[in-house]
Amino acid sequence: MTVKDAPARADLAATDDIGWAVRLLAATPTHEHRDPELLRRWARAADAFGSALAPVACEARIVERDGGLELGLLARYTSRPPTVEVYTDTIDLAERVVDARGWRDWYPPGSVRAAALAHEAVHVHLHHGPAKAALKSALGHSALRLGRLRVPGHVAGAEEVAAHAYARTVCGLGRSPLLLTAALAAEAEARSGSANGSNPPPARDARREN
Helix, strand or coil, rough: HHHHHHHHHHHHCCCCHHHHHHHHHCCCCEEEEEEEEHHHHHHHHHHHHHHHHHCCCCCCEEEEEEEEEHHHEEEEEEEEEEEEEEEHHHHHHHHHHHHHHHCCCCCCCCCHHHHCCCCHHHHHHHHHHHHHHHHHHHHEEEEEEEEHHHHHHHCCCCCCHHHHHHHHHHHCCCHHHHHHHHHHHHHHHHHHEEEEEEHHHHHHCCCCCC
């Protein structure tokens, strides 16, 4: 399948932003057998946390390069040294997918790169400051309880959901970048299926790695 054929695939936009966040959490290791309602509660909490974050500047070095399509990434934050890698080939493909699917009202020109940088800026922010503890508190997950003492627990994937919600909010997007990453995953799988001479498999959930 080529980019121009993308609208013929299942309507990914029929799943709302929280729905995609739930799918992301469900596909994250350690959550395979979690109660779907618990995942939805965590997804809503992480989405609300990210949406409410004040704008944060990206203090890491920004490097643009190709190779994102092979890695399945739009951007990636690495902490040593603090660097945000922006993959221009994936961003270019994302812009074409937006046009092909008729999503330009949700993702204005140039917003894919802006959202990728905003997303990674939150990873930098959470990695170096007290916001990570605040996110744990907002999720309400307990790693340990001893009487009235509660130790907030880590929820794998919640930071990713929060980062997507933050990017949606600060960039003024009509939908979360999670929808766009799902479309990119569908495009990648369709290309792989075409290359193998088989029918493309259904779209899978996708997320950027941090």
